[in-house]
Amino acid sequence: MKPMSSFTPAYYRLAEDIKNKIESGELRPGDIIPSEVQLAKKHQVSRMTIRQGISLLVKEGFIKSIQGKGSFITAPPMDTLMLKFSDNKLLGENKNAKVDLLSVNVIPADKTISYKLNVVLGTKVLKLIQLLSDPDPVAIDTRFLPYLKGVPILENELKYAAFPDLVSQFTQLISVQNTLEISASVLSDEEAKLLEAMTGQPALCIEQIICAADDVPMGWSKMICRNDRFTIKAISQTI
Known part of the structure; x- marks a missing residue:
């Protein structure tokens, strides 16, 4: 509960x-x-x-x-799969990845961020980048949140909170929808260096957009995962 x-x-x-x-x-x-x-x-x-x-x-x-x-x-249809995804349980239900906070910056929203967060181009947003390892690098997690002047930024909260929880704590709004999108990607030079891999190596891209009750985006995250160190599993079940 x-x-x-x-x-x-x-x-x-x-x-x-x-x-x-x-x-x-x-x-x-x-x-x-x-x-x-x-x-x-x-x-x-x-x-x-x-x-x-x-x-x-x-x-x-x-x-x-x-x-x-x-x-x-309602009875859940068997062709509907349940995917339990938590970025702070990236390696399994009973394992926590090591989290290294690489950077925290306030930046102006570019076209992509403006679209994802539904904010005006140039609006200040908080950008944080962290590296998840076990013990070798597994994923780069980049998170974007509205910049709220005067709201304290605590490193432990930024590092260890699951993204939906972090969004709710930081914005003081209740998130009611988490849209998860998984796509194929290839590693850029910078991503490959951080993940100790080869440039152009296949990767998984996992994006989350957290919305409030009025469907207004509260946060966006983009996680780039090494394809040889990360798997996703979904199940179908009746209630």
Whole structure:
């Protein structure tokens, strides 16, 4: 269960509560969830808040709403794969990569950063680069966050927090969507030097874009991984 902070929106807490019941087996595919009135009374929130929480669950595929009948827990299709990815568990669930923070800078957003973060060209953003090793270099992780004047930058938080957690801590907003994109790449001269590999060697590029409830990007990361030291595994399962 994810810890909920004091500034977590009520609709998000509701959605997490229902998801926890689904994942624990308390709610099963085909079960109908309580009505808006019942949920509003139980959680002591407005019906509008309940609708927001339900809409989030529908968007994420946990429930299906049928007009005039209610909202039902959905059965996950077997052709839908679950990919559990955490950049601070890059080498496996029980292993932590060594993290070396190479640089932290405030830079003006270029065209790519402007597009990814949906900010005006030239807007100040925080850029940090770190190297992950085990003990040999595995990946270069480059992260971009909005620059917030006056917000302290703590090295331990930058180094050891998973990217979605770092974004939430730094922006003080709740991230509700993490888009992960995996593509093929080749190492540049600089990347090859850091990863102790050959220029042009095949690599994996893993990008994450973290968004708030209003779909506004809160952070973007780009991880370049050595293809011979990194694998990705996804599974399909029923609830």
